[in-house]
Amino acid sequence: MRGILASELLKIRGKMVWFLVVLGPVGVILLQAVNFGLRYDYLTDQYADDLWGGLIGNVVTLALPTLLIGIAILASMAAGIEHQTNAWKQLLALPVSRSAVFAGKALLHVLLLFVSCTLMLIGTLALGFVLGFDAGAIPYGRLAELVYYPFLAALPLMVLQVWLSITMANQAVPLTVGIIGMIVGMFGSRFDDWVPYKWPHLINAAGEPLYSVACGIGLGVVLLLIGMLQFAGKDVK
Amino acid sequence: MSKWIVETNQLTKKLGGKAVVSDVNLRIKEGDIYGFLGPNGAGKTTTIRMLLGLAKPTYGHVHIFGHELARKRIEILRKVGSLVEYPSFYGHLTAYDNLEAVRRLLDVPRSRIDQVLEVVRLTKEARRAVKGYSLGMKQRLGIATALLGQPQLLVLDEPTNGLDPAGILEIRELIKRMPQEHGVTILVSSHLLSEIDQMANRVGIITKGKMIFQDETQVLRQQARSRIQLAVSEPEEAWRMLLAHGYHVDWDRQQLTAELTDDKAVATMVAALVQHEFAVYRVQEESASLEQIFLNMTGGEGSL
Numbered sequence A: 001m002r003g004i005l006a007s008e009l010l011k012i013r014g015k016m017v018w019f020l021v022v023l024g025p026v027g028v029i030l031l032q033a034v035n036f037g038l039r040y041d042y043l044t045d046q047y048a049d050d051l052w053g054g055l056i057g058n059v060v061t062l063a064l065p066t067l068l069i070g071i072a073i074l075a076s077m078a079a080g081i082e083h084q085t086n087a088w089k090q091l092l093a094l095p096v097s098r099s100a101v102f103a104g105k106a107l108l109h110v111l112l113l114f115v116s117c118t119l120m121l122i123g124t125l126a127l128g129f130v131l132g133f134d135a136g137a138i139p140y141g142r143l144a145e146l147v148y149y150p151f152l153a154a155l156p157l158m159v160l161q162v163w164l165s166i167t168m169a170n171q172a173v174p175l176t177v178g179i180i181g182m183i184v185g186m187f188g189s190r191f192d193d194w195v196p197y198k199w200p201h202l203i204n205a206a207g208e209p210l211y212s213v214a215c216g217i218g219l220g221v222v223l224l225l226i227g228m229l230q231f232a233g234k235d236v237k
Numbered sequence B: 001m002s003k004w005i006v007e008t009n010q011l012t013k014k015l016g017g018k019a020v021v022s023d024v025n026l027r028i029k030e031g032d033i034y035g036f037l038g039p040n041g042a043g044k045t046t047t048i049r050m051l052l053g054l055a056k057p058t059y060g061h062v063h064i065f066g067h068e069l070a071r072k073r074i075e076i077l078r079k080v081g082s083l084v085e086y087p088s089f090y091g092h093l094t095a096y097d098n099l100e101a102v103r104r105l106l107d108v109p110r111s112r113i114d115q116v117l118e119v120v121r122l123t124k125e126a127r128r129a130v131k132g133y134s135l136g137m138k139q140r141l142g143i144a145t146a147l148l149g150q151p152q153l154l155v156l157d158e159p160t161n162g163l164d165p166a167g168i169l170e171i172r173e174l175i176k177r178m179p180q181e182h183g184v185t186i187l188v189s190s191h192l193l194s195e196i197d198q199m200a201n202r203v204g205i206i207t208k209g210k211m212i213f214q215d216e217t218q219v220l221r222q223q224a225r226s227r228i229q230l231a232v233s234e235p236e237e238a239w240r241m242l243l244a245h246g247y248h249v250d251w252d253r254q255q256l257t258a259e260l261t262d263d264k265a266v267a268t269m270v271a272a273l274v275q276h277e278f279a280v281y282r283v284q285e286e287s288a289s290l291e292q293i294f295l296n297m298t299g300g301e302g303s304l
């Protein structure tokens, strides 16, 4: 598995993948910088008793759709590397287990998005400092929760996009699913609790964000196992 | 353990309801350069995919190094290098990084990369992105990738596809050297008999999914026996007369041909013709080319 991941990391070099991983959070933070810059007095007045909370809330509103579309684009790019020159046949004729190859692609994807989310967290802190918020009042716990909980709750969507992108040579389908997913996901909070696109919003009847996280991890693992099995049994073009 | 490095039994693959490969019993011995020959669409690539575990046989079994592929795929593939159809590569990476991406999965020392680059003479170009390579260079990179894991069995599907004559010669020499220098067994497919004839010691011919010939290349060559072609006046009557005198001759309404026998027999045959007052214009030896045999075997759907 280490070999597979090392190989995957080498393959995404020079493919703009890392650029996108950075672009997502930087874009969100810059937009919020503009937002807070232009409406500084109004917003600091509105969030006077919880400046950091206000900032985090605003970041998360933009971060969710960015995360959803990022999931689709990154999955498609990583799989596209193999589809482009039909490298699957070479990769899968090597002494590696098919399921491990699939798991490796999924793991790489999760890893890239984890980096993105972490950059989002760092960016939020940096923006807060720039805006002159009190460094002593940083709600570290809440910040981490609001960045990493949606990330974990979105695990099934990550596996889904990876699976679609790997299975289909034509990336139009997975990308369409991803874009629709992003739009649906923006209104996710209105759905029933069982809809996975709602989970990243961390909203549920019980009012316990951890339920959404647990569902995400659970379904993510199940989808991963199904994807691994399906990929292992399939003929390679 | 059986003596075969590769052995398939009743290997069959159905695609879209049609048997694309049907009952193929491949036999490859250690040290063989096995030429896998067949016209376009015969099922060579499909068979090779099954040998590498890329496609599952609909029916039948594959044994490599005496183990069943379905059970020991990873152990077997550790000792197999392959190039299927056209070379795969990551265009945005350099040749070196392409090999490195594979090397990380094979877990062989980094020095192997320089060695295989040397073998296919790509060392100088190794730091360039592969998307800028010529077809021949990509093909050579494909072979380098196949060699990376120091395989005992090399499976090359049309490795000279798209190469110029110099490139073909180079690859051919490379393939011929391999068994002697590294004790490698090679399966090489092609739709050109002349190519196989120049490197393989054993040949399997497949057409429409069926194996129609499998033996030493020598045996195939023996079939390329010569015949004697006779140009005479009234060939049809001459044919009747010669048959009546017990000569083995053929008349296809255009040409009168006799199976080649010794010089004396040819002489008496000509004498008989003259005696019966046929005018003999020409007596010439015609050797059936391997290509002709191949075309006959595959029912005309031969190479270009």
Ligand SMILES: Nc1ncnc2c1ncn2[C@@H]1O[C@H](COP(=O)(O)OP(=O)(O)OP(=O)(O)O)[C@@H](O)[C@H]1O
Binding pocket: B015, B016, B020, B038, B039, B040, B041, B042, B043, B044, B045, B046, B047, B191
């Ligand atoms: N997915 C598929 N569905 C139906 N038929 C297929 C499929 N893939 C391949 N075939 C058919 O299988 C046959 C064998 O194809 P294969 O690629 O094995 O031939 P080949 O001997 O390698 O030919 P070539 O010399 O052109 O490479 C062809 O007639 C092809 O049309």
Ligand SMILES: [Mg+2]
Binding pocket: B044, B045, B046, B085, B157
């Ligand atoms: Mg082929």
